[in-house]
Amino acid sequence: MFTIKKHIPNFVTSLNVTCGVLGITQAFAGNLQTAFIFMLGAALADYLDGFTARMLSVVSPMGKELDSLCDMVSFGVLPGMMLFKLMAACGGPDGILGYAPLLIPIFSALRLAKFNIDPRQGENFIGLATPACAMICASVCQIVITSPGSGIETLCSTAWFIPVLSAVLSLLLVCELPMFSMKIKKGAAKSITAERAVFFAAAAVAIVITAILRLNWAAAVLMIFSAYILENLAAWPFQNKNK
Numbered sequence: 001m002f003t004i005k006k007h008i009p010n011f012v013t014s015l016n017v018t019c020g021v022l023g024i025t026q027a028f029a030g031n032l033q034t035a036f037i038f039m040l041g042a043a044l045a046d047y048l049d050g051f052t053a054r055m056l057s058v059v060s061p062m063g064k065e066l067d068s069l070c071d072m073v074s075f076g077v078l079p080g081m082m083l084f085k086l087m088a089a090c091g092g093p094d095g096i097l098g099y100a101p102l103l104i105p106i107f108s109a110l111r112l113a114k115f116n117i118d119p120r121q122g123e124n125f126i127g128l129a130t131p132a133c134a135m136i137c138a139s140v141c142q143i144v145i146t147s148p149g150s151g152i153e154t155l156c157s158t159a160w161f162i163p164v165l166s167a168v169l170s171l172l173l174v175c176e177l178p179m180f181s182m183k184i185k186k187g188a189a190k191s192i193t194a195e196r197a198v199f200f201a202a203a204a205v206a207i208v209i210t211a212i213l214r215l216n217w218a219a220a221v222l223m224i225f226s227a228y229i230l231e232n233l234a235a236w237p238f239q240n241k242n243k
Contacts, residue, residue, distance in 0.1 A: 006060070009053035013066050016045035020074030027081040030089070032145050035082055036138045036218075042074035043131055068112045075130035076108030079137035083162055086141045093159040100163035104137065107170035114174065125179045128172040128229065132182075136169065136225050142218035150216070172229065178239055179232040195235060202227040 023038030049067060053059045083101035092098055108130045115121050144153045155161040180195050206223035209215070 005056055006058045008056060009049050009058060009060075009063055010066055012045055012049040012052050013063065013070055016042045016049065016067075017070035017073050019045060020070065020078050023074065023078045024081055027078065027085055030085060032082055032085060032138075032141045035078065036142050039074060039078055039134060039138050042070075042078075043135070046071065046074070046131060064116065068116055071130050072105075072109055072112055075134035076105045076112070079134040080104035080108075080166075082141045083137050083166060086144060086156060087162045090144065090153070090156045090162075092162060097159070097163045100166040101137075103166045103170040104133065107173045108133065111173040124181050127175050127177060128169070128179060129181075130173065132225050132228060133169050133173055135221055137165075139218040139222040139225070140165070143216050143222065146218070147216045152222075177232060177236055179228075182228070195231065199228055199231055202231070 019038045019042035023035040023042065026032075026035040026038060046067070049063070053063055080101050080103075083104065084099075087093075087098065087101060111127055111130060114127070115125075118126060120126055140152060140156065143150055144156050147153065180193070180199075182196070182199065203224045206220045206227065209223070210217065210220040
């Protein structure tokens with residue numbers, strides 16, 4: 001029984017990479033909506049594996065490494081492929097700029113490798129977490145595919161927007177920007193800091209705006225993770241000042 005128990009978290013983590021691989025196949029086929037659904041499944045597995053490991057008290061070094069490898073597929077390669085296919089569908093630029101979305105997998109690999117050896121990234125992060133980056137990429141794809149004529153589609157049809165988005169997200173992945181974790185862990189009362197409270201309030205506002213204006217549901221996802229980045233950027237000068 002104990003042997004089975006210690007493998008349960010790794011099984012859940014494996015569901016993450018399974019969804020990621022399936023999402024990549026759908027992205028290559030041009031089915032970006034289905035690819036986003038698989039990404040959401042990967043995100044759910046990514047959340048549940050740590051929760052399961054803590055609940056069963058079977059946290060292991062292998063689990064940490066496996067988690068990063070799975071995240072590389074689901075939140076590194078998959079969003080890069082989705083943006084790459086979206087840019088091609090929108091008549092993106094030729095030449096080297098046409099490969100700009102492939103920066104996402106490259107910098108995601110650097111970010112995950114850095115995370116595994118950086119002792120500062122226990123409770124919070126240094127740089128943008130790969131799932132947050134992936135959700136921004138996927139929500140942009142979802143809005144363009146399902147809401148033709150939207151402002152996002154107009155931007156993505158330009159020669160510069162997706163390359164610039166790819167470059168900015170790539171830099172955020174590896175920068176020294178302190179970013180709080182959105183996960184609520186043990187001791188939930190202590191986890192609800194002022195910055196998390198502001199973020200959850202912003203997330204609620206984004207959902208309400210999306211519902212009232214009857215926007216694409218992916219607009220809420222895009223607003224939530226954009227607000228997360230902006231809040232951390234706004235807090236950065238004050239954090240440096242306090243040091």
